[in-house]
Amino acid sequence: MYVNGEWILSNSGEYFTVNNPSTKEVVAKVPKANAEETKAAITGASDALKKWSLLTAEQRAKYMLKLRDLMLEYTEELATIMSMEMGKAYNEAKGEVVYAASFLTWYAEEGKRIYGETIPASAENKRLFVIKQPVGVVAAITPWNFPLAMMTRKLGPAMAAGCTGIVKPASQTPLTALAFAKLADMAEIPKGVINIVAGSTKAISDELFNNSAIKKISFTGSTNVGKELVRQSANQLKKLSLELGGHAPYIVFEDADIEKAVEGVVASKFRNAGQTCVCANRIYVHKNIKEEFAKLFVEKVKELKVGNSLAEGVDIGPLVNESGLEKVKEHVEDAVEKGAKVLYGGAEVKDASGYFYIPTILDNVTEEMKIMQEETFGPVAPITIFETDDKAIDAANNTEYGLASYIYTKDISRAVKASEALNFGIVGLNDAMPGVAQAPFGGMKESGYGREGGHQGIRDYLEEKYISLGL
Template identity: 65%
Template sequence: MKTNNSVIDLIDLSEIKMYINGKWQGAQNGEIFSVINPSTGEVVANIPRGGQIETKHAIESAEQAFKTWSKLTANERASYLLKVHDLMYEYKDQLAEIMSLEMGKPFTEAQGEVGFAASYLQWFAEEGRRVYGETIPPSAANKRLMVIKQPIGVVAAITPWNFPLAMMTRKVAPAMASGCTSIVKPAGQSPISALAFGKLLEMAGVPNGVVNIITGSSGPISDEIFANPTVKKISFTGSTEVGKMLVKKSAAQLKRLSLELGGHAPFIVFEDADIEAAASGALASKFRNTGQTCVCANRIYVQRSIIEKFSALFVEKAKALKVGNSIDPSVQVGPLVSYDGLAKVEEHVNDAVSKGARILCGGKRLEGDLSDGLFYEPTILGEVNSDMLITTDETFGPVAPIIAFDTEEEVIELANKTEYGLAAYFYTQNISRSVRVSEALQFGIIGMNDAVPTVAQAPFGGFKESGMGKEGGHQGISEYLEEKYISMGIEAK
């Protein structure tokens, strides 16, 4: 349950400002934009609409801070990360409440995200101590060869609205641990979470300019980030369409990019699976964050011999989910984040039904007491086929299509038939099949009898058009480091 402490104990919603060079400031032009609570349609807060001027100031501040931050020892940098980690737990409920208010994540689930976000701070605090170089056997007696690793410099993080804290710490924590300084551009739907994190940085005594948080329109902020030669690396989480545009923008200066883009995850249930576990896993994967995750189950393939049994159990579990105002700790499914998101869900369901799909549960927007919010019933579709839009386009909502298959070979081909390659899931109790399917699926993350595989200590990233680079694990800090080879001549005796 929520504590009696208020969000105001952390950040004043009546006077939100950007965090640049350790100071809180509005946009120079005085412009603002509103963040709307998708559960109620009410304004949560007005946010400064920063642009090119504020971005340039933030980059200059990060450049200045890099001169000293990069020279701290790994232990010194880790101490700051761990202070912020502890503060995240101290203000766990306030952070969760902010998330629920601004983007509709159910409060209890938002509490879980706070812990998940904090885990990246702890992991990379430790991983920063393990940035090892190497020595290389020389080919001549008068040489010594070595490789050292150094922070790349000023980096920019462009974060999404659906995991406003976890996606921020997954980028900022390795940057800080490696000795880099950052500019963060949070999504317009959920900037308050990022600014609240900035407040924790301030409370932890993180030096000015190490992390700068800018809010506003993506265009002018992104343009300055990509045009400014001081920024050496950009990490972006968002759509594949935007990711491709950023690749083109980065080419002018050959900036290093990490891209975590769209997904269209298959969820495969074989006839030898534990059906109870598979149905519970599908529920957790599909309806977490109201289906608004890039790794959630988008295509549920069930072997024909068990499809009726699985569907009945899955529908029973989906009908039991509580939908409502995200701030209610008992709610399990909240609203969609925007009208566009809701319209896309309706489009996918209508298209599927028009082509022969059967609604097993849900299938409509919620009205009555929830009519002011962007709510859609948890929906399961049966008799789905590959001609339907929902089998090729990422829905990003609480709709689960069930598709029958007959053989292992058939479902592998169906699962891989997509330009995306972020995450895939399958349930089986056959060890040989587990190995075959894990190796055959063309996705960067595989959940084998596991619907929630993401952890701080493992790499996160996709194949094909789902992005490039990895976040998390020891691989995540490598994205912020340059390897420098040193050949040293000595006097040989």
């Protein structure tokens, strides 16, 4: 692990294994961090904070851009590591490296735009000011499905604001985080600014939440875990940013460009084998165009190549582990038992060495099926029909989640009204891939709170200080 600028082993001598989901083979053994190593990382970050926070925004930006350049230089190596440990198709993994680097580019510049205020005083002998300062040492708990991009989306604004941090990567994907730390070392980022500890989730998390030096924690993961972290944060009133589960509706209105709508849903639903919290999970198609939409959808999905994530030309790799595969199978079986029709797929890949499931399209799906109530996190696309705009919006909003949503229509009035009516933090309007570094990303309801990306993403890493000066 990478602690205070040094590569260290676990004091306990314990390791945990990382498996390739395409082959089920062990690809690495990683030192297992516990509370002791986490405490050392926090101490290192606290010591580094004093100097890092006093650097100018331009000085911090130079470090960040050097790290960005190294990420892009080593795109193929990072993509290979990512693909091996979590099964993301290699070309898609290369795309994630570029996306991850964009957050360092954006926040290296955004750090230069942290402005204060001068407020008109209510007395002649006073002057009133507001300044913004880094919140302090922060922690990032990152997910396995986007192991690099979710890290820079958190560390980018933190570093730009003058904070130092500790990253706890998912146990499935520590190698990507450690490779990033290697590049940070090569970029000569001052020791303690970035620390990586992977291992015992409870021991690390407990130390992060109980240690008063940690002022803010950013978490991406499941809603259930997010709720538990809210409870843990209450003891010290730590700042929290939570990007939690999603169950994105994908609404195709009668006047939509069907070809574009199909291309969009293929890109959204089957990216990362359906293992994204913003992918299209509930596909609502107007009854008058459903047959045409479904026919073209099947044709496009048949063209997708499933296989070892490192193999050439593969579009869809494996599910990350056995439990992920079992959940997909459970949702499909439940839907079929309740009357859904399999238009394509509907089974795991036979005689596969890893956790592969055929990209699947289900028709005649109804709201009582599990797949319409729970986040599947797999390559299964359920289609259901609607008759009126209001019914489509009501069905889309009928979920505890509120992260991403999608609309396809050519009618500008319908587009505006539907976008405003959807209770989701993100609306992709004729756009299935809305995520970019310069725009805010986050959810409503039980999909969490706080925003990452855009100028909004740096706010939670700053404290506003009011200064009243008597003359």
